[in-house]
Amino acid sequence: MPRPERPLDPDAGVVQRFAWELRELRRRAGNLGYRELARRAHYSASALAQAARGEVLPSLAVALAYVRACGADASDWEVRWRTAADEVDAALGIRTGCDEPVRGRAPYVGMAAFQVADSAWFFGRDRLVAELVARVEQRRFVGVFGPSGSGKSSLLRAGLIPALAERPVAVFTPGTQPLDECAVHLARLTGGSAVSVCAELAADPANLHLLVRQAMAERPADEDLILIVDQFEEIFTLCSDHEQRRWFIEAMVAAAAATNSQTRVVVGVRADFYGHCAHHANLVDALRDAQVMVGPMSPDQLRQAITGPAARAGCRVETALVSRLVADATGQPAVLPLVSHALLQTWHRRHGTMLTLAAYEHVGGIAHALAKTAEITYGSLDAHQQDLARRLFQRLTALGDGTEDTRRRISHDELDPEDPNTMIVLDTLADARLITLDHDSIQLAHEALIRHWPRLRDWLTDDRDSLRIHRQLTEATHAWQALDRDPGALYRGTRLARTNEWINVTGRSGLTGPEYAFLEASRAVQTAEQATAQRHSRRLYQLIGLLAVLLLLAAGTAGYAVNEQTTARQQRNQAVINEAVNRIATLASTEYYPNRELALSLSLAAYRLDPNPRTRGSLISTYAASDLDGVMAFAPDGRTMVKVHMSVSIELFEMTQPNHPQLVATSPSIGDTSRPISVLFTPDGNTLVITARDDSGYVTILFDIEHRRHLATLPGMPIGSHPLTPDSHTLALFRDPADEIVRLIDITDPQHPNEVATIGGNAGGVTAAAFSLDGHTLVTTGGPVSQPRIWNIANPRQPALMAALPGDAGSVRDVTFNSDGNLIIMISQNIIRIWDITDPRQPSEMPFLGTYTGSTQQPAVVSPDGHTLAALGPDGRIVLRDITDPRNLKEIATLAGSTDAAPYFAVFGPDSHLLATFSTNNTVQLWDIGNSHQPIETAVLTHDTGPVVAATFSPDGQILAATINEHFLYARLWEMNADRIATEACANPELHTITQAEWNRFFPGIPRQSQCY
Secondary structure, three states: OOOOOOOOOOOOOHHHHHHHHHHHHHHHOOOOOHHHHHHHHOOOHHHHHHHOOOOOOOOHHHHHHHHHHOOOOHHHHHHHHHHHHHHHHHHOOOOOOOOOOOOOOOOOOOOOOOOHHHHHHOOOOHHHHHHHHHHHHHOOEEEEEEOOOOOHHHHHHHHHHHHOOOOOEEEEOOOOOHHHHHHHHHHHHHOOOHHHHHHHHHHOOOHHHHHHHHHOOOOOOOOOEEEEEOOOOHHHHOOOOHHHHHHHHHHHHHHHHOOOOOEEEEEEEEHHHHHHHOOOHHHHHHHOOOEEEOOOOOHHHHHHHHHHHHHHOOOEEOHHHHHHHHHHHOOOOOOHHHHHHHHHHHHHOOEOOEEOHHHHHHHOHHHHHHHHHHHHHHHOOOHHHHHHHHHHHHHOEEOOOOOOOEEOOEOHHHOOOOOHHHHHHHHHHHHOOOEEEOOOOEEEOOOHHHHHOHHHHHHHHHOHHHHHHHHHHHHHHHHHHHOOOOHHHOOOHHHHHHHHHHHHHHOOOOOOHHHHHHHHHHHHHHHHHHHHHHHHHHHHHHHHHHHHHHHHHHHHHHHHHHHHHHHHHHHHHHHHHHHHHHHHHHHHOOOOHHHHHHHHHHHHHHHHHOOOHHHHHHHHHHOOEEEEEOEEEEOOOOOEEEEEOHHHOEEEEEOOOOOOOEEEEEEOOOOOOOEEEEEEEOOOOOEEEEEEEEOOEEEEEEEEOOOOEEEEEEEOEEOOOEOEOOOOOEEEEEOOOOOOOEEEEEOOOOOOOEEEEEEOOOOOOEEEEEEOOOOOEEEEEEOOOOOOEEEEOOOOOOOEEEEEOOOOOOOEEEEEEOOOOOEEEEEEOOEEEEEEOOOOOOOEEOOOOOEOOOOOOOOEEEOOOOOEEEEEOOOOOEEEEEOOOOOOOEEEEEEOOOOOOOEEEEEEOOOOOEEEEEEOOOEEEEEEOOOOOOOEEEEEEEOOOOOEEEEEEOOOOOEEEEEEOOOOOEEEEEEOOHHHHHHHHHOOOOOOOOOHHHHHHHOOOOOOOOOOO
């Protein structure tokens, strides 16, 4: 017989009260035994019993599992748990910021990198430190590479430097002026003036070697200075002076390579700047066989990094917390600063000397602790201070151009010293360890803040052009001041006009005093120069007037002849370029690699010669990401793309560079014979819904994106193109196309989907279904003899039939709601019907649209805003209809299709202004229908692998993804921005150079031009 539980006093404290409430819940559920409770909750009986013992607050996951097993509302109990956790924090005297402990130092450094003084708390990298020390002993120039957040700075400062014992070391970061930084640190070693050292270094890069020899003159001849350059990538992101960049690289390499060198150089470089290093031949030679890669920590190393500092501080880490942290962090990129920050917050909320899983979950885990800290700190500021903080964070970020945004070090001169709130904001952010301050500079504690704080990402995304204009103004102001306010360094012309326009829109509140003075000086100089130019112009006009009379007659005669000649030449060149585009398409489809490279260069040249829809489409097509396989979908936030292969293996791609998706994670195959049919994200972006087909029929697979794991497999397939409620809680399925039953599946917990109701009555099988925007209404349609039905599913467990729509609509292929939710658009093979459901119990049909020519694949499509319908007309061309006013339907435009093929498929862009139509000759036409009465063809794309069976635009409309050939599932990505493609292509040093012979073959009679400006 089980031992009775110890009585609890609900008034004895928050932990006992929460446990007492759990016991009461179990009693009301019928006094379930803990074995039965464990069977329902999928947690051990001992863990559930411990939760109700009243000794410590259980973790959120255990508490919610206990509650669900008792049949209670998990959302209500989650609120109770968080309230209890806050009360526990208050009882321990913990505030929700980043306060330092009352006694002693924290064993974790949070977002900041480990410094030399923190070496005693630096755990988990012993093997890597030993490897780095050995490499430094072997080679005089060593590169330490690793992604942001992998711990390069900590390895160099808290790992390498202490391991070098008493050997002389100089460590610095290049910043915006690497020459100055190098001079300052060398002056400390030589005892000289930084000004004179800077002058000597600027005279010749080789002088760095001599100055180091001078500094080491009194030391043994075999002893070397270890020169550590952390964040070496700053010479590419912050240093805009190409001469200083070249000098810095030459000086470092020469100092290490000299015959009698006493310098060993170690550079820490972010991995995504590896290619930038390859642009410098001397740097490539120095780094050959002299590289150390910093990768993610193994599970054992993570355990050391988690438990080692705590043990040194006299604390313990709960075993469950160690397991959870290792599981959360293993295999994740840039995760170490987040782990350290989450541990620091958990340490502040420790229970005695124990760091608990409950405290870790309360701070949000590694995924949310940083954002939570930043958001709480930002929220503690008043409105004016928040504005100062926003502008500060924007100044502290260097915007990436083809790379990720990075942190930027700034001086105090960039801030307003007159505003007393400036120091308040700096101190508040520094106390929260979001920024670091020293005597002359400010910088973000870590780049992880840029990636994981949504508010900062939004600030940087909202208007990047404005931020770039401001950053250029800041740099120009610094240069002007460094040149003693030389008028030649001031803005003029286009740069001044663009900056003035930006100031007029945004105001001058974000400018510092020096920046405003720079602008005022630029305006004054330009005004004076314009006045002088006007005086000269008046004199010239008098002379020109006399000459104009003499030249007028001759110019008229010559102009006519030249115009005729120009027109003929343009028409002839246009024909040559069009023929070249056709031949380029053939080259691009050839698997032979040299032909592919030639096609890329030729399409770029054709676009430069005449940027029309055909050349633009040729450039986009030849640069398209192809040779993929599977079906694709984009996450709602546009930052992730997923691709599902045969046997349902899954790849996740990061879309930082649209034309080069970066593979970030893969999952093993979920089934041996399953063939993917379609894939879509739930509206919240957390779960993949994959439709697949195997020997047993159709199945629907649920997959967890964040944790990369298979959640559940359901028989059947989603219905239509809108099978999910907007809140991601309910999924509509049917078993096969002939099934007359719609099953409503609750996927609130996608690992345990639950069929909550079935809906029947569509004779001949269910062909389509759609949820309304509020998720309270479901429309189902069926075969030729079935009436469409409208259901109230405000409570999905009790769906109620509100109306059956009369009439024979034929087999409905698709059904959708308009943006207001008061119209249903039903599209059949040859009929379009629209119903007004303002009162869903009494729907009324709008005027009949008439017959049209629908394809077997997709008869028609409605724009995302619900205002425009695109369908094939009787003549085989796409017809656009305005359905904004259902009682006054209008045909507004007809799209001219390809001359030798008919369109059969179309897809709208997310803003409803872009339309892609797919034709039987493997061409894709892109249309701008922002002015729907005058649609404009913007590009003609080509592909060569078969008919498109599915297509979608990315959420920002910049990428078109298509699945081609349903038997082999090829996939292709087209990036829409041809100008960005051209810029990227020209930045590639390996771009094929078109020879004169190749130019004459493809562009005969047209003078040869460079494909890059």
